[in-house]
Amino acid sequence: VSAQVASPRTLDEALAALAAGATPLAGGTDLMVEHATGRTRLEDVVDLWRVDELRGITDEAGGLRLGALTTCTDLLRSQLARERADLLVHAAGECGAVQIQNRATLGGNLGTASPAADLVPAMMALGATVRLVSTGGARELPVADALTGYRATAREQGELFHSFHVPARPPGERRGMRKVGTRAAQAISKVVVALSVVVEHERVTALTAAAGAVAPRTVLLPTLEAELVGHAPSPERIARAARAAARDDASPIDDLRSTAAYRRLVLRNVLVTLLTDLTGAGS
Ligand SMILES: Cc1cc2nc3c(=O)[nH]c(=O)nc-3n(C[C@H](O)[C@H](O)[C@H](O)COP(=O)(O)OP(=O)(O)OC[C@H]3O[C@@H](n4cnc5c(N)ncnc54)[C@H](O)[C@@H]3O)c2cc1C
Numbered sequence: 001v002s003a004q005v006a007s008p009r010t011l012d013e014a015l016a017a018l019a020a021g022a023t024p025l026a027g028g029t030d031l032m033v034e035h036a037t038g039r040t041r042l043e044d045v046v047d048l049w050r051v052d053e054l055r056g057i058t059d060e061a062g063g064l065r066l067g068a069l070t071t072c073t074d075l076l077r078s079q080l081a082r083e084r085a086d087l088l089v090h091a092a093g094e095c096g097a098v099q100i101q102n103r104a105t106l107g108g109n110l111g112t113a114s115p116a117a118d119l120v121p122a123m124m125a126l127g128a129t130v131r132l133v134s135t136g137g138a139r140e141l142p143v144a145d146a147l148t149g150y151r152a153t154a155r156e157q158g159e160l161f162h163s164f165h166v167p168a169r170p171p172g173e174r175r176g177m178r179k180v181g182t183r184a185a186q187a188i189s190k191v192v193v194a195l196s197v198v199v200e201h202e203r204v205t206a207l208t209a210a211a212g213a214v215a216p217r218t219v220l221l222p223t224l225e226a227e228l229v230g231h232a233p234s235p236e237r238i239a240r241a242a243r244a245a246a247r248d249d250a251s252p253i254d255d256l257r258s259t260a261a262y263r264r265l266v267l268r269n270v271l272v273t274l275l276t277d278l279t280g281a282g283s
Helices: 011-019 031-037 072-077 079-084 086-093 098-103 106-112 119-125 222-228 235-248 260-279
Strands: 004-006 023-025 044-047 057-060 063-067 129-134 137-142 147-149 160-166 174-180 191-200 203-212
Touching (some): 072 086, 086 174, 203 260
């Protein structure tokens, strides 16, 4: 199997190649595996690695702008990311081993749109948006809306994920994440949960939660939000909300890594643990 590979140095050149139908290649940690196994047939490839316009972690409106080529290692080394996008740094530390972390990018994690992706739920819990650019212009979408199905995104032919925006942290927001896999290192998630919550005057005033490997794509948990926002986070309320979310927001399958029933149970238990910890319920 062979493919034509273009290696542009500017965004404009990359977009021109994409407009002509080329497939974007970032770190290659997903795409090269798919190519080698024949799952994806590559003919024209545009290697983005030298396009520096797609790199960088910078301040934007008190939050962050992260280039699509930001790697897990970049995240782990960034003080700004630690301060403002702690969930994403946590997720980066859970992705594969060091070799993978050096190449795996944010844009590639969204591009593959695996239901078991780890960076995507972190971005969703942070309320992140993604900027898509093409020779025709740019648009910005919530990361949650960029996922349209199993391994499918809203990216159209000729478009590139350019960068991500993580909004400034709301006052009092607490965040947590938990990945459950077969073992601590190099395991694909059986269930992954990321959430952010604000408790004011003993009531939950805001909550965003995302879960992976429990549906065909990474999902937000609207039932959890509806059950908790406006209420005191008592242990009973948390247990009820977690049960309802595991029932109504998830649609897991049986596969070689786990059963659907196990995934629902783990989702529920992880939600209870995270929420109890983050809201101080019962203490
Ligand atoms: C051993 C191993 C362990 C792994 N462990 C984990 C893990 O623990 N957690 C996890 O989440 N993932 C894991 N992965 C999967 C993979 O590393 C991640 O999904 C990674 O973020 C993909 O990024 P990449 O830059 O390598 O993407 P690539 O392989 O370069 O591209 C992936 C897809 O995204 C598209 N794409 C890439 N960049 C862009 C862009 N800027 N705009 C539009 N489309 C784009 C490509 O066309 C392709 O379809 C693992 C992979 C391996 C091989």
